[in-house]
Amino acid sequence: MSSQKFKEIAKLLLDAEIEKKEVLRITADKIPELTVDEAYLIQKELINLKIQQGLSVVGPKMGLTSRAKMKQMNVEEPIYGYIFDNMVVQEGSSLSLSELIHPKVEAEIAFVLDKDLAGPAISGVQVLAATKYVLPALEIIDSRYENFQFTLPDVIADNTSSARVVFGNQLRRPEELELDLVGTTLSINGEIRALGAGGAVLGHPAHSVAMLANMLHREGSKLKAGQIILTGGITEAILLENGDEVVAKFDQLGQVSIKITD
Ligand code: 0L1
Ligand code: MG
Numbered sequence: 001m002s003s004q005k006f007k008e009i010a011k012l013l014l015d016a017e018i019e020k021k022e023v024l025r026i027t028a029d030k031i032p033e034l035t036v037d038e039a040y041l042i043q044k045e046l047i048n049l050k051i052q053q054g055l056s057v058v059g060p061k062m063g064l065t066s067r068a069k070m071k072q073m074n075v076e077e078p079i080y081g082y083i084f085d086n087m088v089v090q091e092g093s094s095l096s097l098s099e100l101i102h103p104k105v106e107a108e109i110a111f112v113l114d115k116d117l118a119g120p121a122i123s124g125v126q127v128l129a130a131t132k133y134v135l136p137a138l139e140i141i142d143s144r145y146e147n148f149q150f151t152l153p154d155v156i157a158d159n160t161s162s163a164r165v166v167f168g169n170q171l172r173r174p175e176e177l178e179l180d181l182v183g184t185t186l187s188i189n190g191e192i193r194a195l196g197a198g199g200a201v202l203g204h205p206a207h208s209v210a211m212l213a214n215m216l217h218r219e220g221s222k223l224k225a226g227q228i229i230l231t232g233g234i235t236e237a238i239l240l241e242n243g244d245e246v247v248a249k250f251d252q253l254g255q256v257s258i259k260i261t262d
Contacts, residue, residue, distance in 0.1 A: 003045075005031070006038070010045035013158050016144040022101050025145045025154040039153035040219070046159055047082055055084045058228050059110075060216070061139070062208045063160040065201045065232025075152050078202070078232060080212055081160030089166045094259045095140070100163055103142040103240045106233035107186045107248035107256075109179060109198055109205045110137040110167060113225050117209070119217030124206035127213070132225075133171040134179065134205070136250040138258060139230055140164035141237055165230065170254030180204040183251040186235045188244050194235035205231040 016023045065078045114132035142163035180199035202208045208231040244260040
C-alpha cells in the first residue's frame with residue numbers, strides 16, 4: 001500500500017473531524033484488507049497533519065483496555081492514539097454538541113510521569129515509580145465513522161476516536177491510593193449510568209501505562225515526562241445528549257464534570 005494512499009485517508013479522517021461529518025469506515029470500501037500496522041501508519045499521517053496545523057500533543061491515550069471491550073472487538077491487545085491541546089475542555093465548563101458528530105463519554109484515570117519511560121518490558125511497578133501524579137478525567141470519544149461502526153484497524157486509523165478530554169483538579173501521588181480499587185461512578189443528570197473500579201483497566205491502570213510504553217517501543221517511541229496519559233475507560237461509554245450534566249466521581253480522586261449544550 002502506498003504512503004500516498006495513507007496520506008489521503010488521513011486527510012479524509014481529519015476533514016470528517018473538522019467538518020463534523022461521519023464517513024464510511026475505510027475497510028468497507030477503500031482498503032478492505034487494512035492491517036493493524038498499516039492503520040497505525042495512517043494514524044501517524046493524521047497526527048502529522050494535526051501538528052502541521054499548529055496543534056500540540058498533550059499525551060497518548062489507551063483504548064479498548066477493558067476485557068469486555070477487547071472481547072467485543074475480538075482483540076488481544078488494547079490500542080493507542082493521541083490527545084491534542086485543542087481537545088482539552090475545562091473542568092466544569094460547557095461542551096457544545098455542534099462541535100462533534102455523535103460523542104460518548106467515559107470515566108478514566110490519567111497519569112503524569114516525571115521520567116521518560118521506554119519499553120520493552122516496562123512493568124506496572126516501574127510505571128508507579130516514574131509517576132509524578134494521577135488525576136481523574138472524562139474522555140469524550142467521537143468516532144468519525146458512520147454510526148460508530150468500525151473494525152479494529154479502522155478505529156486505530158481514526159486516532160482511536162479521540163475527541164475531547166476533561167481533567168479533574170485533584171492530583172494525587174499514586175502510592176497514596178490503591179488505584180485498582182478506586183471506585184468510579186459516571187452520572188448524567190443525577191442518575192448513575194455506569195460504574196466500575198480502576199481494576200477494570202487491565203487489572204490496574206499502571207498496567208495500561210506499562211503496556212503503552214511497550215507498544216510504543218515497537219515503533220521506536222517512548223512515553224515522555226510531563227505528558228498526560230489516559231489509561232482507558234473504567235466505565236462503558238455513554239452517548240451524550242443536549243442538556244446532559246455529566247459528573248464522574250472517583251473515590252479519593254475527586255470528581256470531573258461537564259455540561260453538554262446544543
Ligand atoms: O478510548 C477508547 O477506549 C475508545 C477506543 C475506540 C473504540 C470506541 O470508539 O469505542
Ligand atoms: Mg478512552
